[in-house]
Amino acid sequence: MISRPKPASQFFPILSILLCIVSSQVWAQTTETSPDKTIEQKPSPMNGLPPEKTPTGPSQPELREKFKNQISGFAFGRSEKYYSFQVARMLDSQWAIGLNGYTNSYVNRFDNDTAYSYFLPPHDFYGRLRNHQEKYWGGAFFVQRFIADSPFFVSLWLGREHYQKNQTALYWESAGNTYRFEKDSYSSGPRNYAGFGVGFRFQTVSGFFFGWEGVWSWYSPYHNSFSVSDLYYSDRTANIGDLLYRRYAYQNSERLPGSSFGLNLFVGWAF
Incomplete structure (x- = not known):
């Protein structure tokens, strides 16, 4: 699941709504019958012609009954890498159960912030x-x-998630030409969560399928771990008090939300 507490995550609900609209159009186009050519005599008992038959393909419930086993996943990667794998089983044409696994990593190098104290x-x-x-x-x-x-479809999720963050930071000020360097580490979990999802899965007659799902998740209380190491000051030697203070400050600067929204994309094969 693509679920990040970064500024981009606020666009996931909007993207899910747009995907819902597009998916509705795709489904509507596949269910529409193509217009027939002009028929000079319409079928009628009066002219002895047989009733007109409109050819239709198998419906989505019929395809889900035929292809009960599903294997799917999704991946992309540059500065942010995401991988997911999912297996599911149709119990009938309406109900399905499955398992999902995912990993998502994000790397930001040379993140630079500068400010001026005016007041x-x-x-x-x-x-x-x-x-x-x-x-x-x-x-x-x-x-x-x-x-x-x-x-x-709608869905219910029960899952467990881990989170880890590592950073090296250099803080500086121009007046005294001083700086501080430190390495920080933050991890949480395992975080148990329950989720509610809304999604779209389109099954083709060849077995190929694709879709998406937006999932709202709520986390139960979980354990956090913070550490600060390699603490250096340019004008003095760091001591234990400095290390404890930096750990306390780092602990209060990092907060994970109690709920999140994730967007899950998938393509796969059913049989």
């Missing part, structure tokens, strides 16, 4: 240069219920 003395430039890496990994059991004869 509070000393009036000075301050800055931070850091490299940081975030990683999520986890899995879940889910139950899906398709809505009537459509490819849309």
Whole structure:
């Protein structure tokens, strides 16, 4: 599941709504019958012609009954790498159960912030240069219920997730020409969660299928672990008190939300 507490995550619900609209159009086009050519005499008992038959392909429920086993996944990667794998089994044409596993990592190098203290003395430039890496990994059991004869479904999730963040940071100020360097580590989990999803899965007659799912998740209380190491000051030697203070400050600067929204994309094969 693509679920990140980063600014981009606020666009996931909007993207899910757009995907829902597009998916509706795709399904509508596949269910529409193509217009027939002009028939000079319409079928009627009066002219002895047989009733007109409109050829139709198998419906989505029929295809789901035929292809009960599903294997799917999705992956992309550059600065952010995401991998997911999912297996599911149709119990009938409407109900399905399955397992999902995923990992998501994000690397940001040379993240640079600069500020100027205008109101509070000393009036000075301050800055931070850091490299940081975030990683999520986890899995879940889910139950899906398709809505009537459509490819849309709702789902319930029960899962567990881990989170880890590592960063190296250099803090500096221009007035005293001083700086501080430190390595920080933050991990949480395992975080148990329950989720509710809305999605779309379109099954083709060849066995190939594709779709998406938006999942809202709520986390139970979980354990957090913080550590600060390799602490250096340019104007003095760091002591135990400095290390404990930096750990306390880092602990209060990092907060994970109690709920999140994730967008899951998948393509796969059913048999």
